[in-house]
Amino acid sequence: MxxxxxxxxxxxxxxxxxxxxxxxxxxxxxxxxxxxxxxxxxxxxxxxxxxxxxxxxxxxxxxxxxxxxxxxxxxxxxxxxxxxxxxxxxxxxxxxxxxxxxxxxxxxxxxxxxxxxxxxxxxxxxxxxxxxxxxxxxxxxxxxxxxxxxxxxxxxxxxxxxxxxxxxxxxxxxxxxxxxxxxxxxxxxxxxxxxxxxxxxxxxxxxxxxxxxxxxxxxxxxxxxxxxxxxxxxxxHGCPQAAVPTLLVLGGRGPNNQLNGGVWAMMLANGTWRQIGKLATPLYNHAVAVLSGFLYILGGQSKFDPAGQHPSNEVFRFDPQHGTWLQVAGMLQRRSRFHGAVLGEAIVAVGGGTLLGKLTSTVEIYEPIQDTWKWLVPFPVPVADHAGTTHEGLLYIAGGFSSGKTLNLLSSYLPRLHRWVPNHPLTFSRCEHSLAASRNTIFCVGGRTLSPAGAWVHVAETECYSPSTDQWTVLRLISLGRCQLSMVGYEDQLYVTGGGSLGTRTKEATVLVSKPAGWAWQEVGFLPQPLLDHASCIFALPHYGVPAPQERETHPQPSGYP
The missing domain is CATH 3.30.710.10 (Potassium Channel Kv1.1; Chain A)
Structure with a gap:
C-alpha cells in the first residue's frame, strides 16, 4: 500500500x-x-x-x-x-x-x-x-x-x-x-x-x-x-459564588404506599421541578438538615411498616457541588417519626419511634468536625410525630403523640444552659403536623388529633407563636385540613408540600404558599407525585444545578390514602 x-x-x-x-x-x-x-x-x-x-x-x-x-x-x-x-x-x-x-x-x-x-x-x-x-x-x-x-x-x-x-x-x-x-x-x-x-x-x-x-x-x-x-x-472559598435557593422534597410515601427515593428541587420563582439525585435508599418518616451548604438525611424507614418496628440510624450527606453522597457517623439511636434540626454548627435529633415502635425521649447531637454523635438532655416525655423548628438560636418542639394521646406541649431547648424550658402550650393538641419559623413568628399548620370518641380528626386551624410574648394566636383564615405534610419557611413565606386528607383518604400533590400580607394559601405547583411522610427544606443549589424550565411536571392524580 x-x-x-x-x-x-x-x-x-x-x-x-x-x-x-x-x-x-x-x-x-x-x-x-x-x-x-x-x-x-x-x-x-x-x-x-x-x-x-x-x-x-x-x-x-x-x-x-x-x-x-x-x-x-x-x-x-x-x-x-x-x-x-x-x-x-x-x-x-x-x-x-x-x-x-x-x-x-x-x-x-x-x-x-x-x-x-x-x-x-x-x-x-x-x-x-x-x-x-x-x-x-x-x-x-x-x-x-x-x-x-x-x-x-x-x-x-x-x-x-x-x-x-x-x-x-x-x-x-x-x-x-x-x-x-x-x-x-x-x-x-x-x-x-x-x-x-x-x-x-x-x-x-x-x-x-x-x-x-x-x-x-x-x-x-x-x-x-x-x-x-x-x-x-x-x-x-468552599461556597459557590452563584447559588439559587430552591425548595427540596425528599423521600416519602407515594401512590400505593410505594416509597420515594428521589431528591426533587423546585425553583421558587416559577414552580419548575427537577430531580437532582436519589437517596441511598427510599425513605419515609426521616428528617433532613442543611448545614454549611450540605444536606443531611437522617434515620427514617426504608420499608413500609405501619408499626415502625425497624427504623434506621444511618446518616447520609449530600454535596451539591459534585452531586455525591457520603455516609457519615450514624445516630446513637434508631429513629423514625422524629425531628432533626440544625442548632448552631451541629445537628440535633429529638425523640421519635425506635426499635419495635417504642417511643423515646432521647436527644442527641452531631458535630461534623469530630464526625460523632453524643447525648444531650432528654426531652421531657417520650414523643413521636411531633414538629420542630429553630428560631434565634433556640430549638422549639411542639405537639406530638405520647402515651396514647396527642400533645399540646411547646418546649424550647436552650443550648447554653443545656436544658428544656416549657412554653405556653398550643391552642390545639395535634400530631403529624408541621412547624416553621418565618421572620419573628413560628407557625403551626395541619395535623390530626383524637376526638372524645377516640376517632382521628383533622386540626385545620393554623396557629402562630410569638417568642417575644410567649403567646399563640389562631389564624382561621389560613386553615388547612392535612396531616403528615411538610412545611418550611423562607423569608416571609411558608411553603407546604404534600400531606394526606382523612376525609377523602387521598394523598396530596399540591404545593401551597402563604404570605402574611394576605394570610391565604395559594397553589403554586405540584409535586412530581402525591406524597406524605416526606421531608422538605430550602436549599441553595449551584447556578448550574437549578431546574430547567422544560422539566415542569403536569398535574398528577391523587392516590389512595393512607
Missing part, C-alpha cells in the same frame, strides 16, 4: 476566514449575541471560542447556554473593532479608537489583538494602514492579561461557570513563562479550589510548579481528605 502524502493549500486558511467573515457580515448562522453599552452584536460561538479565551471558557462551561452575553466596561466601538479583527485578521487602529479597542480585547482576552494594539502604540514609523509586530513591553502585556484574568474570574464566578473550566483557562495563561509566576498566587487566590474534586486538582498541581508553593491548593486537598468535617472547615 502506497504512502499517503498530505497536500496543503496555501490559500485555504484565508478563504475559510473570508467565508466565515461573509457569513458574519450577512448575519447568517449567528448563534450568540454580545452586548456592550446596549448595542447588540450577533456572532458565531465557534469563532468566538476559537479566538477569545474568555468566550472559550464561558461556552465550554455550564453558563455557555446563554444566547446573550453582556460585557461590562467596554464601548460598542471597541467591541466592533475587535470582532472585525476576529473575522478578518485585520485590526483598524487609530489614536482615537486605541483605548476602546484595547479594553475590548482585554475583556475578551484576545491576545493577538492586545499585541497589535501594543505594537501600534509603540510604533511611530509604521506605514499608513499597516500595523507591524514590533517588539513590545512584555510586562505591559502581562499586566493587561493579569487584570483581564481577574475580571474574568469574577464575571465567570457570578455566572456559575464550573471551576475546572476557569482553572484550565488560568493555567493556559500562566503557561511556562517565569514572568507570570510572581502574580500567579494573586490570580489563583480568587479560585474556589475546594469546589473542585481531588482528581481535578491533582493533575494540574503536579504539572505546574508555581502551584506547589501556593498554600491555597494544599488547603483544598486537605479539605477533601477530611470529608466528614467539611461543613466545619467551610470557608468563603
Amino acid at each position: 502506497s504512502a499517503v502524502e498530505p497536500m496543503v493549500s496555501a490559500t485555504y486558511p484565508q478563504k475559510l476566514l473570508e467565508g466565515v467573515g461573509n457569513l458574519w457580515q450577512l448575519g447568517v448562522l449567528c448563534d450568540v449575541t454580545l452586548e456592550a453599552g446596549g448595542v447588540h452584536f450577533p456572532a458565531h460561538r465557534v469563532v468566538l471560542a476559537s479566538a477569545s479565551s474568555y468566550c472559550r471558557a464561558l461556552f465550554l462551561g455550564d453558563a455557555g447556554l446563554e444566547t446573550i452575553v453582556q460585557l461590562r466596561g467596554i464601548q460598542p466601538e471597541g467591541l466592533e473593532n475587535v470582532l472585525n479583527f476576529l473575522y478578518s485578521g485585520k485590526l483598524c487602529l487609530s489614536p482615537d479608537n486605541l483605548r476602546e479597542t484595547i479594553r475590548a480585547a482585554e475583556v475578551l482576552l484576545v491576545r493577538e489583538a492586545i499585541r497589535l494594539c501594543c505594537a501600534f502604540q509603540g510604533t511611530t514609523t509604521a506605514p499608513r494602514g499597516r500595523v507591524t509586530e514590533a517588539p513590545q513591553d512584555e510586562q505591559y502585556v502581562q499586566k493587561l492579561q493579569q487584570d483581564a484574568s481577574r475580571e474574568l474570574l469574577e464575571r465567570m464566578g457570578m455566572q456559575g461557570t464550573r471551576k475546572p473550566t476557569v482553572f484550565e483557562l488560568v493555567l493556559s495563561w500562566l503557561g511556562k513563562s517565569p514572568v507570570r509566576f510572581p502574580e500567579a498566587t494573586k490570580i489563583l487566590g480568587q479560585l474556589h479550589f475546594p469546589l473542585m474534586s481531588p482528581t481535578e486538582l491533582q493533575g494540574p498541581i503536579q504539572a505546574t510548579s508555581t502551584m506547589e508553593t501556593d498554600l491555597t491548593c494544599p488547603k483544598a486537598l486537605s479539605y477533601h481528605r477530611h470529608a466528614g468535617a467539611q461543613p466545619a472547615l467551610q470557608t468563603e
